[in-house]
Amino acid sequence: DTGVSQDPRHKITKRGQNVTFRCDPISEHNRLYWYRQTLGQGPEFLTYFQNEAQLEKSRLLSDRFSAERPKGSFSTLEIQRTEQGDSAMYLCASSVGQGAYEQYFGPGTRLTVT
């Protein structure tokens, strides 16, 4: 079990640029989640997928954010026209099974918008 991996680990970009992050879940985990965490706060839910279907999106996910999981395996999160307020840690998690199963988190991608 290699765990959830995320790439890149760090990203510095200028305001107005587009960025894309990748998440590889634990193999055979059918659910994949994206969260955002700012300093001193707990993770906030953004969206989740069951296989390739995006089943829920948070109000936090503005039109500039889009997520995909095209083959039900890895996922990408794209932020268009980045703003300074987008600076945060973007966390990916995965889980398997029905009900209240634990979610396993990756190491996160730290985004800094200058």
Add this chain to the structure above:
Amino acid sequence: EDQVTQSPEALRLQEGESSSLNCSYTVSGLRGLFWYRQDPGKGPEFLFTLYSAGEEKEKERLKATLTKKESFLHITAPKPEDSATYLCAVQARPNSGGSNYKLTFGKGTLLTVNP
């Protein structure tokens, strides 16, 4: 809306000094309560899942308990390597016909254990 409040925000202990962290929650129907540990610059690491009031789980020096309104994480004889932020999260039961797997987190308790 689901809410999770953790206290204290920060806790400083001497090695061997036992204490408890609190997690108060409001949720329409609890499916599960989760405890995670997070080290600086890393993703949260899963510790426990609790499902119903009265349930307890233990792992090494940690013990988690659950009531209908709150959960406690008891730390017995902590060591410096227990220093981390401890996060509590809830998952609500879905409304009829819906699905819900998102976690709602508290802000966490920053625990520092001095040698």
